[in-house]
Structure formats: structure tokens, C-alpha cells
Amino acid sequence: MSFETKPALKLPVIDFTSRDLKSGTVEWDLVSGDVRTALAEYGCFEALFDKVTAELRKAVFEASEDLFRLPLETKQRTVSEVKYKGYVGQNPTNPLYEGVGIDVAENEENVKAFTQKLWPQGNKNFSDTVLSFTKNVSELDFKIRRMVMDSFGINENYIDEHLKSTKCLMRMMKYRGVDETEEELGMEAHTDRNVLTIVCQNDVADGGLEVRTKDGSHWIKANPSQDSSFLVIGGSILHVLLNGRVQSAVHRVVRMGTETRYSAGLFSMPNTEDLICAPDEMVDAEYPRLFNPFDFEAYYKFTCEGSGRRDLSGLKTYCSLLLK
Numbered sequence: 076m077s078f079e080t081k082p083a084l085k086l087p088v089i090d091f092t093s094r095d096l097k098s099g100t101v102e103w104d105l106v107s108g109d110v111r112t113a114l115a116e117y118g119c120f121e122a123l124f125d126k127v128t129a130e131l132r133k134a135v136f137e138a139s140e141d142l143f144r145l146p147l148e149t150k151q152r153t154v155s156e157v158k159y160k161g162y163v164g165q166n167p168t169n170p171l172y173e174g175v176g177i178d179v180a181e182n183e184e185n186v187k188a189f190t191q192k193l194w195p196q197g198n199k200n201f202s203d204t205v206l207s208f209t210k211n212v213s214e215l216d217f218k219i220r221r222m223v224m225d226s227f228g229i230n231e232n233y234i235d236e237h238l239k240s241t242k243c244l245m246r247m248m249k250y251r252g253v254d255e256t257e258e259e260l261g262m263e264a265h266t267d268r269n270v271l272t273i274v275c276q277n278d279v280a281d282g283g284l285e286v287r288t289k290d291g292s293h294w295i296k297a298n299p300s301q302d303s304s305f306l307v308i309g310g311s312i313l314h315v316l317l318n319g320r321v322q323s324a325v326h327r328v329v330r331m332g333t334e335t336r337y338s339a340g341l342f343s344m345p346n347t348e349d350l351i352c353a354p355d356e357m358v359d360a361e362y363p364r365l366f367n368p369f370d371f372e373a374y375y376k377f378t379c380e381g382s383g384r385r386d387l388s389g390l391k392t393y394c395s396l397l398l399k
């Protein structure tokens with residue numbers, strides 16, 4: 076496997092810091108254009124966003140440390156049949172990784188119920204930290220999705236309905252360090268199967284998230300600044316909704332050095348029984364419809380079966396109109 080990266084390549088950086096961007100303003104249109112170009116060219120960008128303060132970030136990584144320090148039997152109380160929810164770890168093919176997914180993390184009751192499974196006596200600090208992170212990052216997630224859809228001329232009512240039809244999965248992840256001086260994979264190359272992913276990582280010196288260029292020739296090291304930046308990654312559902320006009324970036328996590336890497340992210344996911352389908356504005360003679368409408372949970376289940384389906388080839392096999 077090649078680990079070749081080209082240090083000179085950089086992801087686009089878009090600044091959302093202290094900006095009250097309002098739809099219909101010139102500034103909104105400019106930033107929306109940047110979001111669209113970044114997602115079309117890289118399927119990913121770095122977002123500067125200060126609503127999640129340095130203290131909140133620190134609290135999230137401390138909460139992660141508390142969680143992953145719990146005995147394995149305790150963490151396993153949250154294991155779910157649905158792979159994106161609950162505890163995942165101890166996988167021999169992915170030995171450096173442990174993670175938990177908190178489903179519908181915008182909902183206080185859900186977060187409290189999840190917390191209770193780990194700490195039956197309660198852990199207010201943990202649940203408050205998760206809720207606060209989700210609330211703030213989801214503001215950025217909504218803004219980015221509204222911007223990119225708006226930039227393609229999608230009707231505002233459709234955008235409102237779309238935003239109402241999704242939920243937030245909050246994920247905390249831990250990758251242990253490695254002794255060797257060689258790089259190792261913390262998470263294999265994949266594309267995300269949700270709508271949009273927004274992640275941040277703790278301050279580790281070596282290794283981290285890498286994003287593959289559109290032509291597949293290079294890996295770009297995502298080197299987000301520690302205090303206020305997030306990586307925004309387009310998922311396969313956004314790729315489908317925008318009829319292939321934005322990329323779903325292939326990415327992986329590389330580990331080097333003995334430090335433990337923690338990351339935390341918000342994954343917006345469909346929460347609807349309606350079929351996933353690009354709106355009419357995205358389909359014309361130049362851009363014919365690429366995918367058959369499909370049910371999200373059924374697609375997700377399909378990509379979990381067998382191996383190698385976590386990339387866009389899984390999506391294409393599942394519902395491409397061009398292969399048939």
C-alpha cells in the first residue's frame with residue numbers, strides 16, 4: 076500500500092469565523108461559491124469556525140478520554156446492530172481504532188439515555204458537552220448544506236424540507252499511537268455514507284486525516300489548526316442529492332508516533348422514510364439523473380455487507396442508473 080503524500084498540496088480553507096452570513100447577501104453568495112467549488116473539486120475543505128470554543132473542544136476530548144477509559148464491558152453496553160450507532164472497537168482488521176456513535180445527538184433525551192448506559196449514576200458533564208458540541212457544529216452543518224444547495228439554485232422550500240429530514244450522529248473516536256517509526260493506518264480509505272461530515276482532532280504531532288485528490292493520484296494531509304478549524308467532508312448522500320456535482324472525498328486516518336489521537340465529529344444523516352433522490356433542479360440534458368431513488372437504511376445495510384463497499388463503488392453498485 077502506498078502512503079505517498081504530497082506536502083505542497085493543501086485543502087481549501089473557508090472562513091466562517093464570527094460571520095453572521097445571511098442568505099441573499101453578496102457575502103453569502105461569495106462564500107457559497109467557495110463552498111461549492113471546494114466540494115466540487117475536493118469533496119472536502121477546512122472550515123474556520125469559532126462557535127466551538129477552545130474550551131468546548133478541550134471538554135469534548137476530555138469527555139472522550141473518560142469514555143474510552145471505561146472498562147470494555149461498560150462500553151459494549153452501547154453496541155448496536157446498526158453499525159454507525161454505539162460502540163465499535165476491538166476489530167482485528169482495524170486494531171488502532173475505537174469509536175462511539177451517539178444517534179440523534181441533537182436530542183437531549185437521547186444523549187442522556189446514551190450517557191446513562193455508560194454511567195448509570197449519570198454524568199452531566201459528558202451529556203452537556205455532547206449536546207453543546209452537537210448544537211454548535213450542527214449550525215455550521217446546516218449553513219454549509221444550505222449554501223451549497225442554494226448555489227445550485229435549489230428551491231428554498233426544498234432546502235428547508237431537506238434540513239428537517241436529517242439527524243445528527245455525534246461520533247467520538249480514539250486511535251492509539253504506534254511504536255514503530257513507520258506509518259500505519261488508523262482508518263482505511265473510504266467515503267462517508269451520510270450527508271455531510273464535520274470533524275476535528277486533538278493536538279497530535281504525527282499523522283491524522285488525509286484526503287485523496289479527485290484524480291486519485293495523491294493524498295493531501297489535512298492539517299487543521301487546533302483551535303478553530305474543522306474538516307468538512309461531503310458524504311455520498313450529498314453526492315446523490317446534487318446529482319454527482321460535488322465529490323464525496325476518499326479519506327483515511329494515518330497514525331505515526333506514540334501519541335493517542337482523538338477526533339470528534341458530527342455526521343448529518345437522513346432521518347426519513349422518503350427515498351433519497353436528486354431534486355429536479357439538478358437534472359437536465361447535460362446532467363442526466365445518475366442514481367435511482369433509494370432508501371437510506373437499506374443502502375447503508377448493503378454497504379456494510381461484504382467488503383470494499385464503503386467507497387462510491389458501493390453506491391454505484393446499489394443504485395447507479397449508468398451501470399444498468
Ligand SMILES: O=C(O)CCC(=O)C(=O)O
Nearest residue numbers: 248267274276284328338
Ligand atoms: O477520525 C477522523 O478524523 C475521521 C473518521 C472518519 O473518517 C469516519 O469516522 O468516517
Ligand SMILES: [Fe+2]
Nearest residue numbers: 265266267326
Ligand atoms: Fe470518514
